[in-house]
Amino acid sequence: MLKQLAILAGLGMWATNISAQAFEGKVKNGKTEEPALVMVYDYPETIVESALLAKFADKQLTGTLTKESFRLYPNVVIDEVSKSKLDYYFKLEGNGKKSEPKTTLYLIMHGSGDIEGASELPSRGKAFLEKMTANVKRSSDIMEIRKQEAILVDEENALSDLQKTQKELEEQLQANRAKQETQQKIIASQKMLLDDLKAKTN
Numbered sequence: 001m002l003k004q005l006a007i008l009a010g011l012g013m014w015a016t017n018i019s020a021q022a023f024e025g026k027v028k029n030g031k032t033e034e035p036a037l038v039m040v041y042d043y044p045e046t047i048v049e050s051a052l053l054a055k056f057a058d059k060q061l062t063g064t065l066t067k068e069s070f071r072l073y074p075n076v077v078i079d080e081v082s083k084s085k086l087d088y089y090f091k092l093e094g095n096g097k098k099s100e101p102k103t104t105l106y107l108i109m110h111g112s113g114d115i116e117g118a119s120e121l122p123s124r125g126k127a128f129l130e131k132m133t134a135n136v137k138r139s140s141d142i143m144e145i146r147k148q149e150a151i152l153v154d155e156e157n158a159l160s161d162l163q164k165t166q167k168e169l170e171e172q173l174q175a176n177r178a179k180q181e182t183q184q185k186i187i188a189s190q191k192m193l194l195d196d197l198k199a200k201t202n
Contacts, residue, residue: 020133022126027091027106030068034108037126041136044101045094051132051139052090052105063090070108080128082121086111105129 025038041048056063056073063071070089077085089108095101109125117124 020130022129027108028068029070029089029108036106036108037122037129039105039129039132041103041105041133042101043103043136043140044098045092045103047140047143048094048103048105048136049092050143051135052092054139055132055135070106078128080131081109081124082111082118083116084111084114086115105132 022037022039025036026033027036063073070091073088075085087110091106093104
């Protein structure tokens with residue numbers, strides 16, 4: 001008999017609050033709403049998305065986007081949740097605030113037939129999503145490192161430009177000094193000629 005599982009896991013967690021837990025909620029999928037687990041991360045959507053993609057990249061899994069903006073990983077095994085193959089749907093919703101960014105990550109799991117540990121899927125799904133906290137924090141740390149590396153490169157380039165300008169100015173100054181010495185010799189020669197001419201008139 002076909003057994004359908006529709007478990008929506010929305011991640012609602014403060015990434016810096018280790019006591020935060022996944023909780024039950026709903027998410028809109030097309031024209032319907034499905035039951036859920038929910039957690040909210042205290043990070044921008046791009047950070048949470050990066051953590052999610054990296055998590056599945058480590059598992060050598062690639063998702064596709066649906067028209068409802070879910071990232072679908074069809075017919076795959078996530079050992080932490082179930083040894084059986086399920087369809088995993090993830091959806092991200094950020095609040096768009098720069099000062100206090102938050103992102104809700106929704107997950108729907110669909111499966112059919114005999115599902116290993118079916119009764120434990122909700123709790124294991126929650127645990128899986130809660131453990132994503134470390135991945136999200138790591139994603140944020142990596143992003144900050146990359147930003148700082150970019151700042152450092154810019155500052156090093158600025159110093160290099162200044163040093164290049166100094167070298168050019170020093171070369172121009174040296175050339176100027178050489179020209180001054182030549183000009184002084186010309187002036188001294190012309191002054192001697194002038195003195196000779198004056199002496200002849202006396």
